[in-house]
């Protein structure tokens with residue numbers, strides 16, 4: 001495994017109107033590891049990862065200062081093409097949100113929009129993405145069915161496959177299991193561990209056990225501040241911050 | 254104390270009767286037209302041209318009505334959809350957008366005879382489109398435009414934000430997102446809105462009377478710039494100027510056919526809507 005930095009935030013500040021949501025964040029996220037971001041509800045976890053693919057641009061009252069460096073380039077730089085950035089930094093949302101299209105068309109959508117492939121080559125991409133998302137076996141005979149006919153866990157894996165289809169470098173997952181039952185959760189967790197071979201995985205989670213199970217690096221965010229960040233073992237066994245310890249031991253959160 | 258339960262019961266019965274009454278009016282109209290018009294529904298009536306008020310059939314009127322609504326939809330459909338997309342996706346929230354929306358909504362309240370008059374002055378005389386299929390279709394388009402714009406805007410707004418986010422997060426552009434995801438998910442709502450607009454256009458008399466033709470034309474137009482017959486205008490003409498039982502019978506026959514076309518469109522609209530909902534399991538406004 002390489003040990004290079006994929007994403008680095010430098011003095012990142014973010015506010016919605018006058019409400020400050022992220023405060024002076026400095027963290028560097030390593031390639032080919034799973035980084036978990038934990039913290040109580042409303043502390044800014046989603047907001048943080050939504051800055052990584054500039055999805056916050058959709059919100060007019062959002063103001064950002066500081067830098068987010070992806071592969072040495074500030075993503076807020078004027079030269080950066082947002083469309084290209086979002087192709088490189090994929091995202092899976094909290095609630096499964098497949099398009100009201102067929103299973104096949106959901107996965108083929110991204111490659112088609114980018115003119116990456118059509119015909120046989122597109123079929124190959126769809127199959128590979130579904131396999132990588134551990135969904136192929138369950139859907140290979142019903143690719144033309146509506147994606148909305150899948151179960152919640154299958155839908156979420158479909159959304160992962162859809163994200164993989166455009167071959168991103170980074171995959172952001174925003175509480176991907178919060179709408180799922182334990183069996184589906186276990187599948188997605190093992191998937192995350194698989195995915196780090198080829199991708200940089202950043203996962204937001206409410207759930208300490210989940211963070212402990214899947215992450216190599218763990219961050220603890222509290223009221224928009226980075227309280228703790230380091231190797232997962234370190235953070236869980238020996239947190240440097242009293243608040244982190246309280247959170248981990250379940251005293252609040 | 255007054256017995257509340259008894260009161261409740263009377264209120265319920267009263268409401269029941271008011272509801273039944275409105276349905277009864279509808280049934281009565283349909284029944285009346287059906288009974289009176291049924292006798293006229295012969296192949297000859299449906300396939301021949303009229304001759305004065307008392308003779309012949311309504312073939313050019315049926316086809317003319319379809320032509321007129323066709324031209325109307327070709328005009329009002331795309332503009333309605335694109336304007337709906339603009340208003341829901343691109344229009345900034347400012348005073349200009351508000352004024353624009355106010356005008357669209359006001360247009361919906363303009364009496365159709367006024368739109369007809371405008372069509373006559375602007376399309377027929379000023380633009381020299383003549384009393385014609387083209388003028389009539391366009392004027393009908395003016396009339397239903399507010400409805401198609403509104404229906405599209407609302408259907409598009411009803412598409413969940415999460416679809417847009419998912420598409421943008423894949424690196425699709427805004428226009429790709431609208432075209433490939435939002436518009437498709439909104440399609441059932443848009444189509445239903447268009448078909449309901451079409452239903453309005455089919456029965457419209459005043460607009461067509463002033464812009465399209467005298468209703469009794471016995472030929473189909475050979476070009477889009479020739480006058481065209483239509484069922485509502487035909488009906489109006491022979492009902493007000495026929496004065497014979499042959500003429501009245503023809504009016505009822507034409508009314509029944511008009512009602513039939515209208516019902517077919519409405520049934521088609523709801524079937525299409527159900528089909529889309531089933532296929533995509535999308536819900537909309």
Ligand SMILES: Nc1ncnc2c1ncn2[C@@H]1O[C@H](COP(=O)(O)OP(=O)(O)OP(=O)(O)O)[C@@H](O)[C@H]1O
Nearest residue numbers: 016019021040041042043044045046047048059206
């Ligand atoms: N579009 C927005 N406009 C204004 N404020 C917002 C917006 N989105 C989020 N916020 C605020 O920013 C703060 C952080 O929200 P965020 O969604 O990032 O929290 P979170 O850590 O992901 O919480 P949860 O665990 O509940 O998902 C919250 O106080 C929230 O109210």
Ligand SMILES: [Mg+2]
Nearest residue numbers: 045046047174
């Ligand atoms: Mg969140």
